[in-house]
Amino acid sequence: MKASIDKLLRHIDLDSATITGATSQQRRLSDLAGCFVDVAAYDALLGQGDAEVYSVATPEGPDGAGDLAFGLGIVQPGRVGDEYFLTKGHYHSWREAAEVYIGLGGHGGLVLEDDHGMSQFVPLAEHDVVYVPGCTAHRTVNTGDEPLTYLGIYPATAGHDYAGIAADGFRLVVVAGPDGPQAMPRADYLKNLQVKEGHR
């Protein structure tokens, strides 16, 4: 059976952060409690207002075995302390489900981690394509000063498991360093914060 063309063809409008036929879900600072290491900086920023950190627009589509789903992600520029604005991050509920990210604008990257100690930060900018293997938790980070926009394409039956990574958190953080954005162990960033706090 032939699907009608309006279900087959979509258009991305980067200015309005939409895809035709998609509803958009906004994530604000208050939705990201526990995601940033510097709790004092998080509370202080939230005190100034509940800013939008990112949105994801996902068109309705077929969601059976073999189908694909896709979402337009837009992460706003900004920082909590030295840590750049980010998405919550998740494993797929169907752990083996992989995903492809295609960069559409801005500068940032993906933090990728698995249960076996693998942890890396892979750049994502316009025209970059990042393959996120199965069984890998993934989070997007905007290290630039304009919105980071990308398309994520994944099996429609993948599902999102946020709790699997939220319990212990990502081991890698992406922070503004003296020479620009740098990925570092979360434990080291936390230690630096505690040292700074001790000097106050």
Ligand code: PAN
């Ligand atoms: C993406 C993400 C998007 C938002 O479409 O859903 O970047 O991140 P969170 O889902 O972690 O809030 C994707 O990876 N889908 O599977």
Ligand code: ZN
């Ligand atoms: Zn995903």
